[in-house]
Amino acid sequence: MAAAGTKEDDRTAMLRHALHRLLLAIPVLFGVLLIGFLLMQVVPTDAAVVRAGPTATPDVIEAIRRDLGLDRPLYVQFGLYLWRLAHGDLGVSIINNVPVTQELAATIGPTLELMAASLIWAIPLGILLGTVAAYYRGSVADRLIMAFSVAGVSVPVFFVGLVLIWFVGFKWQLLPFTGRGGPLWTADGLRAIILPALTLGGVFVGPVARMTRTSVLDVLSADHVRTARAKGLSERLVVLHHALRNALIPVVTLVGLQIGFLLGGAVVTETVFSWPGVGRLAVGAILSSDLPMAQGAIIVLSLGFIVVNLLVDVLYAGLDPRVRAA
Amino acid sequence: MSATTAQPAAEVRPPRRAGLLRRLLRDPGAAVALVFAVLIVLAAVFAPLLAPTDPYDNDLSLAMQPPGSPGLPLGADSQGRDMITRLLYGLRVSLLMGVAAVAFGGSIGALLGFLAAFYQRWLDGPIMRLMDMMLSFPAILVGLAIAAIFGPGIFSVVLALSIATVPLMARIARSSALVVMRLDYIEAARATGMTDFRLIWRHLAPNCLSAIFVFGTLRFGQVILLGSALSFLGLGAQPPTPELGAMASEGRNFLFFAPHIAVIPCVVIFAIVLAFNVLGDALRDALDPRLRV
Numbered sequence: 001m002a003a004a005g006t007k008e009d010d011r012t013a014m015l016r017h018a019l020h021r022l023l024l025a026i027p028v029l030f031g032v033l034l035i036g037f038l039l040m041q042v043v044p045t046d047a048a049v050v051r052a053g054p055t056a057t058p059d060v061i062e063a064i065r066r067d068l069g070l071d072r073p074l075y076v077q078f079g080l081y082l083w084r085l086a087h088g089d090l091g092v093s094i095i096n097n098v099p100v101t102q103e104l105a106a107t108i109g110p111t112l113e114l115m116a117a118s119l120i121w122a123i124p125l126g127i128l129l130g131t132v133a134a135y136y137r138g139s140v141a142d143r144l145i146m147a148f149s150v151a152g153v154s155v156p157v158f159f160v161g162l163v164l165i166w167f168v169g170f171k172w173q174l175l176p177f178t179g180r181g182g183p184l185w186t187a188d189g190l191r192a193i194i195l196p197a198l199t200l201g202g203v204f205v206g207p208v209a210r211m212t213r214t215s216v217l218d219v220l221s222a223d224h225v226r227t228a229r230a231k232g233l234s235e236r237l238v239v240l241h242h243a244l245r246n247a248l249i250p251v252v253t254l255v256g257l258q259i260g261f262l263l264g265g266a267v268v269t270e271t272v273f274s275w276p277g278v279g280r281l282a283v284g285a286i287l288s289s290d291l292p293m294a295q296g297a298i299i300v301l302s303l304g305f306i307v308v309n310l311l312v313d314v315l316y317a318g319l320d321p322r323v324r325a326a
Numbered sequence: 327m328s329a330t331t332a333q334p335a336a337e338v339r340p341p342r343r344a345g346l347l348r349r350l351l352r353d354p355g356a357a358v359a360l361v362f363a364v365l366i367v368l369a370a371v372f373a374p375l376l377a378p379t380d381p382y383d384n385d386l387s388l389a390m391q392p393p394g395s396p397g398l399p400l401g402a403d404s405q406g407r408d409m410i411t412r413l414l415y416g417l418r419v420s421l422l423m424g425v426a427a428v429a430f431g432g433s434i435g436a437l438l439g440f441l442a443a444f445y446q447r448w449l450d451g452p453i454m455r456l457m458d459m460m461l462s463f464p465a466i467l468v469g470l471a472i473a474a475i476f477g478p479g480i481f482s483v484v485l486a487l488s489i490a491t492v493p494l495m496a497r498i499a500r501s502s503a504l505v506v507m508r509l510d511y512i513e514a515a516r517a518t519g520m521t522d523f524r525l526i527w528r529h530l531a532p533n534c535l536s537a538i539f540v541f542g543t544l545r546f547g548q549v550i551l552l553g554s555a556l557s558f559l560g561l562g563a564q565p566p567t568p569e570l571g572a573m574a575s576e577g578r579n580f581l582f583f584a585p586h587i588a589v590i591p592c593v594v595i596f597a598i599v600l601a602f603n604v605l606g607d608a609l610r611d612a613l614d615p616r617l618r619v
Contacts, residue, residue, distance in 0.1 A: 020458075024455070024458050024459060024462065025462070027459060028459050028462040028463075031459065035471055038475075039471070039474055039475060150600065150603055150604060150607070151600060153603060154547065154551065154596060154599040154600040154603050155596050155599075155600075156551060156554055156555060156558070156571075156574070156592055156595050156596060156599075157555065158555065158558050158574060158575075158578075158592070159574070159589075159592035159593075159595070159596060162574075162578060162581060162588055162589070162592065163589075165581065166581055166582070166585055166589075170581070170582050259464070260464025260465065260466070260467075261464070263464050263466055263467070264464060264465060264466035264552070264555065267466055267470070267559065268555050268558065268559065271558075271559055272578075282470050283470070283559050283560065283561065285474075286470060286473050286474045286478065286561060287478065287560050287561075289477075291474060294470070294474040295474070297470075298467060298470055298471055298474065301467055301470075302463065302467055305462075305463075305464060305467065306462065309462070
């Protein structure tokens with residue numbers, strides 16, 4: 001954390017940061033869509049032929065080409081592309097002729113499920129470990145937690161996944177390790193998500209612990225904490241009620257900054273566990289040169305990333321009443 | 327340095343490289359990491375001399391031999407290729423990908439950061455807004471998009487990792503350069519009629535090197551981790567090229583019969599990334615505590 005500036009300055013800066021992010025999201029969104037559009041321009045196959053299917057006559061293909069605007073200039077095509085996107089039309093898969101939106105709709109749920117199941121245990125554990133480390137600063141516990149944290153950001157996600165599959169799934173036969181077992185409210189569904197969620201959450205605990213520790217240490221030296229101590233409150237009460245509560249505010253933002261890290265982990269985790277999510281769909285589509293599908297998946301992942309980042313900025317304002325009032 | 331006696335004037339200067347190494351080695355974790363990193367780099371450089379066989383030499387009769395088999399201390403992979411040889415050459419490919427990405431993306435990022443700081447009035451805004459936009463794309467999405475456009479391969483991974491490194495390095499270089507720009511001697515050098523280019527090259531850049539170096543070290547570990555993940559997904563190095571992530575991916579198919587094929591490259595990636603992360607942290611503490619986040 002920067003040493004200069006008061007807390008009040010920090011808050012204003014954070015609000016400006018949120019506004020700044022909101023304004024930045026517009027050109028970024030445009031960039032995502034432009035990249036998606038250009039991706040489709042490098043496809044060697046004719047979109048009209050693909051859409052018409054293998055038995056179509058040349059007349060039909062010509063009609064579809066006109067319909068899709070493929071005979072118009074590029075900038076008109078980009079406009080039409082945006083129009084179709086807005087209406088949920090992302091084209092059809094080159095491989096199996098299924099509409100891209102249909103595949104995406106089936107995979108978004110599992111990806112969100114996996115992320116939620118990972119964060120639901122990783123964030124609380126990370127916050128707990130980070131608080132313990134800050135409270136017992138310099139102790140063996142602190143050193144162990146920080147070592148664990150560095151290991152967490154250094155370990156390949158697929159390594160964690162493979163070790164869990166090998167031991168828990170294969171050797172001990174405790175849990176399934178391929179695919180989704182069904183809805184989460186069924187026993188099979190719950191059993192199937194445990195290993196993927198342990199894998200993805202496992203690499204997230206370290207960064208959260210590290211950020212919480214820094215943040216709690218910052219707050220522990222603040223005036224109101226000193227006042228609380230001077231009042232004679234127990235150390236535990238001081239840490240839990242006065243320090244941790246305020247320390248969590250920057251942690252929210254910092255966790256938001258790690259969403260990219262989470263996304264990368266999710267793509268790998270889905271592949272390792274054959275989890276039917278957007279990340280696995282994107283990788284499979286790229287490997288089989290199914291560009292419409294790859295484009296759709298990349299657009300959805302990018303949009304999700306942009307939206308989550310904005311939400312984190314808003315959540316930050318919601319957590320801190322001073323920002324809300326401003 | 328003890329403070330018991332008055333030191334000669336020369337000793338008052340901040341300790342330079344020799345002192346840095348001594349301070350690094352004082353931290354046992356950093357010392358181990360440094361030694362390990364040096365060994366890894368040497369192993370990669372001298373792979374052709376150290377490797378007992380050719381990395382593409384396969385002998386199917388040896389396929390999936392476990393570690394400790396005669397003549398195969400680390401066993402053989404699914405094609406009966408010596409794991410030690412594959413690892414040594416795999417290190418080469420993985421480290422080269424990391425070096426290329428950090429060098430390429432880092433140079434462009436540092437240059438942009440310097441320009442933003444030097445021409446603060448008219449370049450800072452545009453350059454840094456562009457960097458913010460680039461930061462809006464997590465590295466994994468850059469990797470997926472580049473692989474979709476150019477097709478899977480080492481080139482795609484290096485390009486993606488370079489692009490993902492540019493905005494991060496630009497931020498580091500800019501904030502470091504802004505501090506230097508406020509110092510008197512830049513003004514003094516300018517007064518001597520030096521051109522902007524010489525000012526940046528001779529005075530600004532050298533004084534930002536420690537920050538860039540620290541970040542480069544930390545970034546190197548992250549880039550190796552990301553690159554191996556992309557290769558593991560099949561988007562990077564393609565078989566039979568020996569590359570650590572690709573080796574792990576290949577071994578995944580034989581996890582239940584010959585776990586060593588996947589586990590050994592995973593452990594090596596883990597160790598390399600851990601070493602560079604520990605080293606980067608220690609370097610930051612030793613060189614430039616202000617960078618501590």
